[in-house]
Amino acid sequence: MSVELIALLMFGCLFLALFLGLPVALGLGGTAVLFAYIFTPNTLLAAPSAFFSTPWQHILVTVPLFLFMGNLIRFSGIAEAAYDAAYKLAGHLPGGLAVATVQVCTIFAAITGITPPATITMGQIAYPSMMKYNYHRGIAIGSIGAGGALGALIPPSVPFIFYGLLANESIGALFLGGIIPGLMLAIMYSIYIIIRCKVQPEMGPALPKDERFSVGEKITAIVKVWPFMVLVFLVLGVIWLGVATPTEAAAFGAGGALLINLIYRKLTWDILKDSLVFTVKLTGMGLWILIGANLFVNVFSAVGAQDVITSLVTSMPGGKWGVLFMMMLIIMVLGMVMDDWAIIMLVTPLFVPILNIMDISTLWFGVLFIVNIQIAYLTPPFGFVLFWIKSILPKNVSMGDVYKSVTPFILIQILALILIILFPELATWLPSTMK
Amino acid sequence: QSSENNDSSSSSGDDNYGPPGEVTKWVMQPAFDSSDAGWDNGVVPWIEDVEEATEGTVEIELLPAGSVTSGDEAFGAAVAGMTDVYAGWASVYGGNMPEGMLAFGMSMGADTSEEAWEAMWGDDYRIGDLVQEAAHELGIHWAGWTNQGPNAAFTNFEINQLEDYEGRKMRAGGPQAIFLEAMGGVPVSLPGGEIYMSIDLGTIEGTFWDTGGIDDMKFQEVVDYAILPGWTPAQHQEIFVNLDSWNALNEWQQDQIEGIFESNYFKTSDMHTDNVEEALEIFEAAGGEIITLSDEEVARMREKAIEDVWPKIGEQSELNAEGVEIWKQFLQDKGKIE
Amino acid sequence: MMKAWNKVENFIDSLSEWLGKIGWVIIFYVMAFGLFDVIMRYFFDSPSLWISTTIQYAMVLLACVSGAYALNSGSFVKLDIFYEKFPPKVKAIVDILTFSLTFLYLYVLITKGIEAAQASFMLKQETPTAVPIPLYHLKAIIPFAAFCVLLVAIKKLVIDVRIVLGYHQVDKVENN
Ligand code: NA
Ligand code: NA
Numbered sequence: 001m002s003v004e005l006i007a008l009l010m011f012g013c014l015f016l017a018l019f020l021g022l023p024v025a026l027g028l029g030g031t032a033v034l035f036a037y038i039f040t041p042n043t044l045l046a047a048p049s050a051f052f053s054t055p056w057q058h059i060l061v062t063v064p065l066f067l068f069m070g071n072l073i074r075f076s077g078i079a080e081a082a083y084d085a086a087y088k089l090a091g092h093l094p095g096g097l098a099v100a101t102v103q104v105c106t107i108f109a110a111i112t113g114i115t116p117p118a119t120i121t122m123g124q125i126a127y128p129s130m131m132k133y134n135y136h137r138g139i140a141i142g143s144i145g146a147g148g149a150l151g152a153l154i155p156p157s158v159p160f161i162f163y164g165l166l167a168n169e170s171i172g173a174l175f176l177g178g179i180i181p182g183l184m185l186a187i188m189y190s191i192y193i194i195i196r197c198k199v200q201p202e203m204g205p206a207l208p209k210d211e212r213f214s215v216g217e218k219i220t221a222i223v224k225v226w227p228f229m230v231l232v233f234l235v236l237g238v239i240w241l242g243v244a245t246p247t248e249a250a251a252f253g254a255g256g257a258l259l260i261n262l263i264y265r266k267l268t269w270d271i272l273k274d275s276l277v278f279t280v281k282l283t284g285m286g287l288w289i290l291i292g293a294n295l296f297v298n299v300f301s302a303v304g305a306q307d308v309i310t311s312l313v314t315s316m317p318g319g320k321w322g323v324l325f326m327m328m329l330i331i332m333v334l335g336m337v338m339d340d341w342a343i344i345m346l347v348t349p350l351f352v353p354i355l356n357i358m359d360i361s362t363l364w365f366g367v368l369f370i371v372n373i374q375i376a377y378l379t380p381p382f383g384f385v386l387f388w389i390k391s392i393l394p395k396n397v398s399m400g401d402v403y404k405s406v407t408p409f410i411l412i413q414i415l416a417l418i419l420i421i422l423f424p425e426l427a428t429w430l431p432s433t434m435k
Numbered sequence: 436q437s438s439e440n441n442d443s444s445s446s447s448g449d450d451n452y453g454p455p456g457e458v459t460k461w462v463m464q465p466a467f468d469s470s471d472a473g474w475d476n477g478v479v480p481w482i483e484d485v486e487e488a489t490e491g492t493v494e495i496e497l498l499p500a501g502s503v504t505s506g507d508e509a510f511g512a513a514v515a516g517m518t519d520v521y522a523g524w525a526s527v528y529g530g531n532m533p534e535g536m537l538a539f540g541m542s543m544g545a546d547t548s549e550e551a552w553e554a555m556w557g558d559d560y561r562i563g564d565l566v567q568e569a570a571h572e573l574g575i576h577w578a579g580w581t582n583q584g585p586n587a588a589f590t591n592f593e594i595n596q597l598e599d600y601e602g603r604k605m606r607a608g609g610p611q612a613i614f615l616e617a618m619g620g621v622p623v624s625l626p627g628g629e630i631y632m633s634i635d636l637g638t639i640e641g642t643f644w645d646t647g648g649i650d651d652m653k654f655q656e657v658v659d660y661a662i663l664p665g666w667t668p669a670q671h672q673e674i675f676v677n678l679d680s681w682n683a684l685n686e687w688q689q690d691q692i693e694g695i696f697e698s699n700y701f702k703t704s705d706m707h708t709d710n711v712e713e714a715l716e717i718f719e720a721a722g723g724e725i726i727t728l729s730d731e732e733v734a735r736m737r738e739k740a741i742e743d744v745w746p747k748i749g750e751q752s753e754l755n756a757e758g759v760e761i762w763k764q765f766l767q768d769k770g771k772i773e
Numbered sequence: 774m775m776k777a778w779n780k781v782e783n784f785i786d787s788l789s790e791w792l793g794k795i796g797w798v799i800i801f802y803v804m805a806f807g808l809f810d811v812i813m814r815y816f817f818d819s820p821s822l823w824i825s826t827t828i829q830y831a832m833v834l835l836a837c838v839s840g841a842y843a844l845n846s847g848s849f850v851k852l853d854i855f856y857e858k859f860p861p862k863v864k865a866i867v868d869i870l871t872f873s874l875t876f877l878y879l880y881v882l883i884t885k886g887i888e889a890a891q892a893s894f895m896l897k898q899e900t901p902t903a904v905p906i907p908l909y910h911l912k913a914i915i916p917f918a919a920f921c922v923l924l925v926a927i928k929k930l931v932i933d934v935r936i937v938l939g940y941h942q943v944d945k946v947e948n949n
Binding site: 044282 | 842
């Protein structure tokens with residue numbers, strides 16, 4: 001049997017199993033083992049080996065810690081304080097509450113590794129508030145969804161950790177690389193919201209005059225946001241100041257979140273338990289996918305199929321740009337049907353050898369990848385963030401409403417992706433000038 | 436010559452001493468991939484020499500780490516017969532076979548390939564026999580060796596004497612951590628990919644690294660000093676063949692592979708020396724300063740290493756204890772220690 | 774017969790719960806010791822030569838204990854764009870088909886995992902770090918962990934078979 005055919009069959013088997021609803025982790029591992037049985041029985045020992053050496057990788061400890069931190073902070077009440085401050089500051093502007101939502105999501109993104117905590121929290125706080133002030137549903141849902149998606153791009157970021165691990169790229173550098181594109185997206189969302197609401201005031205009316213706040217009230221509200229700042233410092237500041245490695249910063253963040261919940265008297269046993277359950281389940285799922293992906297790649301290259309992909313992609317017309325375009329397209333299409341972790345773990349090991357051959361920076365590509373993953377969060381039919389939003393919104397909001405709301409934000413994301421492709425410095429400048 | 440194993444039984448039934456009719460195909464997965472200096476300067480020339488010496492009756496397919504199994508697990512894969520050949524450092528596989536540390540190179544031990552060769556295979560010492568004995572016990576055969584040059588400190592602070600390590604935070608793993616601690620420094624464990632950024636941010640003040648590989652890691656961009664001769668002046672990499680695979684060769688094939696052990700050692704070690712020089716040139720061109728420690732300081736560090744670091748190697752196994760004593764004898768005979 | 778099976782189901786449920794709780798402890802371990810390590814190093818210049826290795830150890834252990842826990846609670850992510858639309862019986866039939874891949878994977882993890890653990894015991898495998906940490910016990914846990922996941926997968930298989938045969942009220946199916 002030719003190597004090309006084996007490669008094709010391996011992907012065929014994998015996708016068939018996945019579309020038939022087999023969990024991604026088991027689909028990857030099962031397909032790998034099946035093909036190892038048939039073609040390279042010697043590699044079967046790679047299964048326990050991958051199970052051991054995958055979680056053994058030092059940096060992975062950041063995953064449960066960032067998950068734990070993000071989930072704990074959801075209950076601390078500081079998101080309410082932050083939204084309150086943003087609402088007092090920006091509420092008098094057209095679309096001000098939606099802009100405030102994006103801002104709070106941006107700060108939230110800086111202390112959580114994934115998207116759900118910001119999406120869920122802001123869905124609970126900001127959505128009812130925007131409805132109360134007669135905002136259009138499209139702007140309300142869109143700002144929560146797009147803002148929530150920033151959690152993966154603005155460091156700390158679990159998707160960056162998985163990518164960096166598989167691409168052998170520095171997690172610290174990737175974290176710094178995500179900051180400017182993340183802030184840029186947040187600004188672009190805000191500009192869009194303001195312009196849209198200026199042109200169509202019924203989309204997001206400014207607060208009534210009698211509900212505006214004095215300078216004193218505004219300052220008091222801002223001061224209440226200090227725990228956010230402390231946490232951002234604990235996570236990003238310690239990396240920046242050279243006190244701790246990304247791994248250790250995760251422990252700082254989790255410890256800090258625990259402490260803040262303690263100070264705010266929000267550390268009940270139920271909250272702690274809920275956070276632990278969430279963390280262990282999600283980490284377990286992530287580790288099992290990563291183990292399955294590593295095993296899949298082991299078997300894939302043991303049967304010689306890695307070369308097929310490499311020669312296929314390098315024979316693409318258009319050279320470096322053609323390859324980059326193809327890869328971005330593949331990620332975007334997969335993003336419509338797949339979960340972020342699955343996409344990263346599936347395509348990174350296949351793409352990275354090609355990036356190295358084509359001399360494309362794995363740092364730059366990593367940032368492009370995660371910006372693209374943001375798009376995946378919002379694109380139907382499988383949009384991770386969309387599901388979270390839908391699950392917390394009132395029953396009368398249909399999935400169609402949600403899809404429609406996020407469309408303008410997806411266009412903004414695509415624009416950002418193009419900008420970072422045209423100006424790689426947006427991603428690479430910050431990591432290169434840290435000294 | 437490491438020809439002590441010519442008596443190992445050959446499974447081949449025919450009486451003709453010479454190339455067999457069949458080609459043996461081996462799969463080799465080292466602990467590293469093609470970005471490592473051990474690839475082009477170590478395993479690739481070894482494979483070429485083996486294939487040539489066996490007149491094409493042994494063919495070796497070389498796969499990068501991560502193909503069949505991860506780098507950390509690659510040694511076990513060769514022991515288990517999942518692959519036929521492994522290459523790597525005892526600082527990686529030493530948890531499976533501590534005797535590898537004798538071949539890896541003792542901290543502040545041999546300075547040159549000639550010295551290392553003499554300690555390992557010279558008639559008066561033959562430490563290599565101990566390593567081979569341990570390997571055979573595990574089910575592998577030691578079949579290749581190369582000196583990659585100094586594994587040295589690359590720092591943002593000057594080191595002119597032992598005391599300069601005091602309180603300094605450096606990335607150090609395994610035996611490097613033992614050495615740094617003995618010198619009074621503070622070892623930080625860190626994945627390889629995080630070192631550059633961590634030095635840049637000041638989280639650590641330097642790292643130990645294989646000198647020939649510093650340019651691959653772009654350390655010249657973030658580090659000011661290279662401290663020679665290195666905590667291990669001659670860091671070695673070993674190649675092991677699964678013992679069943681080895682025994683499946685006929686006697687002639689085994690002899691041919693044994694026959695290139697020494698020539699390949701010196702050939703590849705020279706290639707590594709060139710590579711080290713090139714890396715140091717790049718380092719200096721980027722504004723780095725090379726500090727070569729005085730003989731006096733080297734002697735002090737050596738004494739400290741023998742006192743604090745070597746016993747940790749010796750206590751890992753009986754063969755290691757024996758090997759460490761021979762290493763000491765060797766340095767005494769060379770007049771390097773009292 | 775059904776009663777006996779219900780007991781088995783309850784056992785599998787409490788086994789995965791119990792494993793999950795070990796996971797909770799691991800989270801605290803990696804957080805507390807991770808913090809302690811940095812503090813000792815930066816403020817007291819007295820680094821630990823074993824904490825970071827035991828944290829890696831703990832992460833492998835976490836992968837072991839979280840597998841059954843996450844699968845049993847339906848946290849293993851799926852691509853449900855098509856699957857979601859299948860009627861319950863079709864879902865059950867499809868699950869039974871894909872179980873073969875799950876079984877194969879776990880079977881190999883168990884059998885090859887035992888082989889790998891035996892080899893590790895033979896080598897008395899430990900970490901090549903300054904403070905050597907033995908690895909063979911940990912490697913022996915891997916096949917056990919895979920076995921626990923297999924139990925959960927079999928539990929789900931039995932539910933699917935009962936749905937197909939019409940014995941099982943569909944609305945009682947959780948996370949499936
Ligand atoms: Na984030
Ligand atoms: Na999507």
